[in-house]
Amino acid sequence: MIGYGIVILGVVLLLGVLFVGTVRQYYYGSATQALNERAAVSARFYGQYLDDFSLGEQSRYIFENETDDFTRVEVIDLYGNLVIDSYGFPPGKKMPTPDINAALKGSTGTWMGIEPETKERILALSQPLMQDSRMIGILRYTTSIKKIDEVLNKITGVAVGVGAAVIFLSLFVSWLLARRIVSPIGELTTVAKHMAGGDFSTKAEKRYDDEVGHLAETLNYMADEIVRNEKLKNEFISSVSHELRTPLTSIKGWSETLISGGLEEKEETTLGLGVISKETDRLIGLVEDLLDFSKLQSGGIGIRCELVDVNRLMEEIGEQFIASGNRHKLKIEVQLGEGPLELAADRNRLKQVMVNLLDNAIKFTPEGGTIRLSTAREADEVRIQIADTGEGIQAENIKRVTEKFFKGTTRYPGSGLGLSICKEIVQLHRGRMGISSVWGEGTVVTIWLPIGKIEGKPNRAGAEL
Secondary structure, three states, X not given: OHHHHHHHHHHHHHHHHHHHHHHHHHHHHHHHHHHHHHHHHXXXXXXXXXXXXXXXXXXXXXXXXXXXXXXXEEEEOOOOEEEEEOOOOOOEEXXXXXXXXXXXXXXXXXXXXXXXXXXXXXXXXXXXXXXXXEEEEEEEEEEEOHHHHHHHHHHHHHHHHHHHHHHHHHHHHHHHHHHHHHHHHHHHHHHHHHHHOOOOOOOOXXXXXXXXXXXXXXXXXXXXXXXXXXXXXXXXXXXXXXXXXXXXXXXXXXXXXXXXXXXXXXXXXXXXXXXXXXXHHHHHHHHHHHHHHHHHHHOOOEEOOEEEEHHHHHHHHHHHHHHHHHHOOOEEEEEOOOOOOEEEEOHHHHHHHHHHHHHHHHHHOOOOOXXXXXXXXXXXXXXXXXXXXXXXXXXXXXXXXXXXXXXOOOOOOOOOOHHHHHHHHHHHOOOEEEEEEEOOOEEXXXXXEEOOOOOOOOEEOOOOO
16 A cells, blocks of 8 residues: 555656646746737837837836736836836836846846735736837836636645545555455465464355455365365375285284194195285285385386387287186287387386286176277377276266275275376376276276387486476
8 A cells, every 4th residue: 555655646746746837837828928928019119119219208108008907017227227107106226126137138037926015926027128229228017916826726726636535545445455455365364374283174265256366266275185185195094004904914814823833734834825925915016006106206207118019018918817817707808909009118117007907907897707908099199998897987986096095995905006106107108098987887998108209318207208
């Protein structure tokens, strides 16, 4: 408000001074011009037609012929003495005002001030009286400017009033605007302090649909995201704790069983070692997911590009999972697109994505189901698709299954990081991943990867290739 007030006050004062100055110049200039024209005409007339008359005779002629009641006419000699006055003042020494001094020097002079005899403000104009190119005296016209001053005072008063009203109105509007901005910001500051203290139940109120209102919405959105992420983090910690506890409990139990049994029962020993191996693999997979996630978050995962034949890679993965599919009584089909589908990519990371997606498909597909791997070329991209006839994903969870720590169901073990890591790796290859599913019918995961060279150094998560 202080800043706006100073600017507004300066502008109003500047415009007010210019306006009042222009008006004063107009009124006083008009009066001065009128006196100047009259004095010039009279001086030329008297100098031309009264050329043989003395200053005293000319003065008497001027006195007898100047009949204007609003203008005072004076004739002054070269010594500054009043010769004649149309107001009837007796001859004598005249006060040397600036206009008289200018006329004595041969030029026309003007002056505004207080007349000593009448005690009123006057406008005076003095003109030299010439005779044969020789100055013999001064012709002086004066007029009262009381009426002009009254008009100018009224105009100045109106200008001051208008200026004051403009300043007041501007400051009032500035105060309203400042209040409209400062008050919500104060509330946002209070809400932010509550949030900084961990209280996310307090929400910012959106008063107006402006920048401050959008800031309130953003603050509320941030609070909701923090609460959601906090919930996901807690769920993740709980899930990971459970996932770690279960295999560790199995390993510890079977280890104690084998130790106490003295390894004499071969069948039991084989079963126990198998369980320990399986649970150890499960722990290794969980730890690898956590490490990959940590690297992705910190930008520590790089991709080392080479020429990869996607068809050949899918064949290898299909052959690798045939045994797993047979164990789960699932049919795994591989349908390859025509010709070699080559692109620049990190073979190990792509294989990691496919293995993760196939593990999920096997996990959620019941016995007798089918898992189909297919490839095809679409314009300048390679499409990789993994479709299953499993239980599918509920509609409300489809958009969230690639979120970090999200687990659509707790019936199966897992960290909730697999799909998130797959999506990050695909994006590192400048590709995209889409998931479609019908609950109870199956899920289709589609990956599109661009065909073309990837130049430069190995890429890091979140960086440009």
